[in-house]
Amino acid sequence: MKSRVLILRAETMVTVSSESEKSTEKSTEKSTEKSNEGMVFLIGAGPGDAELLTLKAIKYIRDSDVALIDDLVGEGVKDLIRKECKEVIEVGKRRGKHKKTQEEINQLLVKLAREGKKVARVKGGDPFVFGRGGEEAEFLAKNGVRFVIVPGISSAIAAPAFASIPLNHRKFSPAILILTGKEKESEKERINWAEIAKLDATIVILMGISNLKRNIKKLLEGGKHPETPVAIIERATTPKQRVVEGTLSSIVEISKREKVKAPAVIVIGDVVSLREILKDFTVLDF
16 A cells, blocks of 8 residues: 555656646746847936936846937937947937837837837937827837836926926925927817916926917916016036026017027926026036
């Protein structure tokens, strides 16, 4: 009986061992498949200064085979990408000058990933803050492509900071509102400027230079005080940074006179007045 039990146990052990080996083989096969599978890294490159690029962003840029980069990515970051990636494709979209349409970019991301490549999709600021990162992530998901999201420092936060303007201060507005300034005028306009004008909030407008006159006019028509301080920060966090100040009633003429150009961030609210106190003591490290 004892010998029979030993034989049965030995057979069981052999069976378990065999199944374990098969499981390990399958696991190894799956691991190899995943390692060969393409992937997209949706990377926020920050507001311009290469030193504001995150460590995680650098890690994934170095791990990529090819990079698709936007025009608003800082020159220092572009230099790093060109050094680390075998292939770099510029896909920037500026007003009236599109190297590739959004649909073409979406299709290219899927194509490269399906070729087994690791793709760095590098955008200025944060990919999910008016960077169309959400649209690209949605397209990738619908096409079965895995991706990693790497947040970046948005210019909505960095530009005011580098201009000595705290977006929040307990003496002033209890809210911060970030919105796009380039919504097209239409019957179904999604931004209600009249309601925004009534809010006790610091307003940060991205991509708002081309429609500055229209948007300021709507805020004034909505009842925003004409003497509300306004700052426009051009090319924030770079050696070419410039800050133009005025009020809601004067900023359009001032910006025209100073020939303000994009990229620029517009800050509207009483916190802008703190710049006068802080700017002479703020050490800028570009």
